[in-house]
Amino acid sequence: MDLIASGQGFILLVLGVAALGLEVWALVQAIRFRKDAYPAAGKQTKVLWVTLTAVGAAVGFVSLGNPLGFLSIIAVAIAAIFLVSVLPALRSVQGPGGRTSNGPYGGW
Structure with missing residues (x-):
């Protein structure tokens, strides 16, 4: 029985680390784009998305050992939602790198 419990604990830890990685990646992506790109993409403000993803990453860190809790989910x-809906819209407005290719004097 201890072997099964250890295996379950390990699986939960792996799920928690994967969830935390997803949440941190979403936070980094939310920070990368300019704040005017969010309304241009038809999405909520940058402050809202950075706040939501930061709180999500904090919850993911705190609940690393229990990724199946209500707040973790x-x-x-x-x-x-950010990675599937908001990020593609931001990329379509601003490009994949979070910056436009146009400098102060136009494009290359």
Whole structure:
């Protein structure tokens, strides 16, 4: 029985680390884009998305050992919504790198 419990604990830890990685990645992506790109993409403000993903990453860190808790699932959902819905819209407006290719005197 101890072997099964250890295996379950390990699986939960792996899920928690994967969830935290997803949440941190969403936070980094939310920070990368300019604040005017969010309304241009038809999404909520940068402050809202950075706050939501930062809180999600904090919840993911605190609940690293229990990724199946209610708040942990909400944190993963917020990160997933950002990565699936908001990030592609931001990339379509501003490009994949978070910056436009146009300098102060136009493009290359």
